[in-house]
Amino acid sequence: MHCTLPTTRLPFITLPSRLPLYRSTHRLPLPGPPPTPAAPPSMSRTPSKRTAAELVATSRHNAVDEATDQSTLAQPLERLPKRGATVDVQVSSLAYGTGLGVARLPSSAGESLVLFVRRAIPGERVRVRVVSRRRNFAEAVVVERLEPSSPFAVAPRCRHFLEGCGGCTFQNLLYAKQLEEKESQVRAIYQGLFQRLSAGDARAATAAALEQVRFEPIVGATELSEVYGYRNKMEFTFGPRRWIPANTVREESPSDHGDHQPEAPAPTDFALGLHAPRRYDKVLAIEDCALQGDVANEILRFVERRCRQRVACLPPYDNAAHTGFLRNLVIRSAVNAAGERELMVNVVTSPPDGPHEDEALRQLADEVWEAFAESGRGLVCVLQNITTTKSGVAVGEREVRLKGSRSALEQALRPLRWVAPAYLRNMPPERLQQHTVLYRISANSFFQPNPVQSEKLLARILEATGLLETASSNRQTFVVDLFCGTGSISLCVAAFAARVLGLELSESAVADARANAERNRIVNAEFAVANLDHETLWKAVQTASISQAVDVLVVDPPRAGMNPRQVRAIVEAPAAVRPRRIVYVSCNPATQVRDLEMMLAGDSPYRLRSVAPVDQFPHTPHMEAVAMLEIRDDKGAGNASA
Ligand SMILES: C[S@@+](CC[C@H](N)C(=O)[O-])C[C@H]1O[C@@H](n2cnc3c(N)ncnc32)[C@H](O)[C@@H]1O
Known part of the structure; x- marks a missing residue:
């Protein structure tokens, strides 16, 4: 069976190319000096002078925390507000791991009562409704954002973030503040370690050792092009229903309890995009993902349009009924040793029901190839990965190369360009230049x-x-x-x-x-x-x-x-x-x-010598840390040559 394609063009949004990285838009009238956004991390860093012992002594209390005490809750609370209650709070920080906003409420018992607020950022005053409550913490959703806005608020780059896309957690937070929050989270975690290690007797030696620990500043993205469009792989999902959020700029509605997401009753029969937060049955149609590059976004729109127009031949997979053919569109990119962009389009499918699905897919591959390979846009291959599993994992058991002469990309990495000069003093210049590692990246x-x-x-x-x-x-x-x-x-x-x-x-x-x-x-x-x-x-x-x-x-x-x-x-x-x-x-x-x-x-x-946090994923709560331990002089290593 053949599908003929109408050639109508879909409109797509144009996004501003430059957004503030380190600039705050508004200032909150905070008591005391306003919090200073972290300085942009520089490429050549000098190791921080901060030692672990100083960290133990440093309180996390800062100007934004002080502002919490000025919240509308003037009276200390005996317990957290009940589920369904509405309260105005000031968000002071972000929670480790989840990226939820943290509001600390004054408590009559002296213990900290914590409200975790979805999609709220530090410095923001919000009216929230409690959706679940435990003994000393509760979770709440924003009902209204109050004036003045957070000094760390920035315009999110993509409208899908405002629609409730689950890809990013805090695109509306100044990047420098994201880094500051992540750094202080790692610091707080290590602070706890240092406190536990230095408590008790026979620990004098440990406390002295902690004096030697170097805590490095977090290494973040340095260019706007690294804060957005940084991902070299995005997995989009095909679905037979399009999740349409109730509001374009959406706040949680009063009927929103737990995971329930209200939606307008206007589903279409086709969607290609990302899952709604915590909802694997709902696909939010994405036209432009700010985390991937421009050409990858063009491919996404191109494939979406062509597949939607051939929905009869290429039915999207329904993960409730386990029917349908198209499961995922995975777009990967790389930059090879010559500095050229390489792209891979990988369509994950169920086994075809008949020859018409294979034929329609081949037709689609030809069109993608013509648009993005023959015109010199860097496309290296179009692949099909076939899976028989019911899980949503975008990996196939069998791979078919539909277009291209190879099935993998080449990525070149040159890590030495980010090493602090102090470490390279003894490095012969030719080794500095030559050190490139090439990686072969296949679909799976x-x-x-x-x-x-x-x-x-x-x-x-x-x-x-x-x-x-x-x-x-x-x-x-x-x-x-x-x-x-x-x-x-x-x-x-x-x-x-x-x-x-x-x-x-x-x-x-x-x-x-x-x-x-x-x-x-x-x-x-x-x-x-x-x-x-x-x-x-x-x-x-x-x-x-x-x-x-x-x-x-x-x-x-x-x-x-x-x-x-x-x-x-x-x-x-x-x-x-x-x-x-x-x-x-x-x-x-x-x-x-x-x-x-x-x-x-x-x-x-062993003793701990240094800790270096790295932000690999702007706009998400994730971070990495590199800790270095060295053998104590009196313990001896197996080999003394290092
Ligand atoms: C964080 S990843 C490491 C990534 C790796 N350094 C790289 O850059 O590719 C963790 C790895 O641990 C491996 N792993 C998990 N459990 C393991 C085990 N019991 N023994 C060996 N490897 C294991 C996983 O397969 C995975 O590749």
Whole structure:
């Protein structure tokens, strides 16, 4: 069956190209000096002078917190307002992990009563309605935003944010303030660790050691082009119903309880976009996502238009009835070694019901190819990934290349350009220039979604390994990279070490890591599949390394962190292999600190030396942190060559 296409054009919105990064729009009349937005992070950083001991002493109380006390709740409360109650509050900060606004209410019992407010930003006064309540915290939705607005409020770049798109959490918050909030969240988490470690007796040595910890300023995006359009992969969902929010600029309505989202009764039979927050059955049609690049957005609109017009031949998948064909549109992008943009279009589908679906998809692929490859827009391939699962995961069991001569993109990373000059003093200039790592990115392989911020994260990791300072003399060093994934860290440090061993559970990730090593002609990095539990961890290292001592151990576990036995296995490494340094990379500082507490407690052979937070995902609550531990002088490492 053939589908003929009308050629009508759809209107799309034009967005302002320049938005304030570090400028606040309004000022709140706050008691005392107004809060100062964080200075834009510079590319060449000087390490912060702030030590862990200073952090312990620093209170998080700031000018915005003071403003909380001036809220309309003049009388201290005995308990939090009931579900359904309306109250005016001032939001003082953002909650770790969720990005919800935090309003602290005065309490007669002296304990802190906390309201978490959805979609509210620091410095904002809001009328809220409580939607759920626990003993000392409650969750609320905004009924009305009160004047004056927050000094940190900025115009969100995309209208879908105002419609309730779940892709971004706080696009309406000044980026400098986002960074300040994330930095203070990491600091508060570490503050707790330092307080716990320095409490009690026999801890004088620990307290003295904390004096030495360097807490680095958060590394954020430095250009507007890095704050928006930074994602190299977006997964859009096809659906048979279009979620139409009740208001274009939507606040939660009084009938909004818990997860229920009111909507206008005007669904169409086709949608391509992102899920509404916490609703996997609702697809908000997206014409332009501010987190991806311009050409990727053009592809999104092009595919949406062509698929909507052929809906009879290419029915969208209904994840309730499990019928339909089109499931996801995944658009990936990369910048290759020559600095050219490369793009991949991957359509995830169910198995076809008949030949007409395959034929219609091929027709679509031809059109996408003509528009974005033949005209020199950088499209490298159009792929189809076929899945039979009922889950919403955009991964196929079988891949078909519909267009293009290869099925993967090439991404070049140059992390040394983000390393602080102090670390590069001994680096021969030619090595500085040459250090480029190429990564092959196929449709189903993992790659960090923000390449520029990934380079900065890799730069912090390189700094933490200590390999750069002695670049010309440390050719004997052995680095072990646990939970190495596709090897991005291993491949990056290989140029500065004698040998690198990456260990990882996923066979396909190890295959990618090996392929990438070959592609980069890196001969001193090996990768092995290993399930890193407490019993196998060092066995895997020793088997592969023929008992060579480890100089630097890098660990980058999943978000949940490590289990206690894995942590203990690392700290209690056999003396022959005991690493001199441990670099703990994490996308969840809360679990990182939990693990570090175990690593540093009591008579630990290690002490914490530095913590470096990195913002990889502007407008979302996520952040990374790189912690570096060093062996104590009296504990000795397996090898003293580092
Ligand atoms: C945060 S990712 C690491 C990403 C990696 N550093 C990279 O840049 O590609 C965590 C990795 O831990 C791996 N993993 C989870 N549990 C594991 C286990 N028990 N043993 C080995 N690897 C495991 C996952 O497969 C995943 O690749």
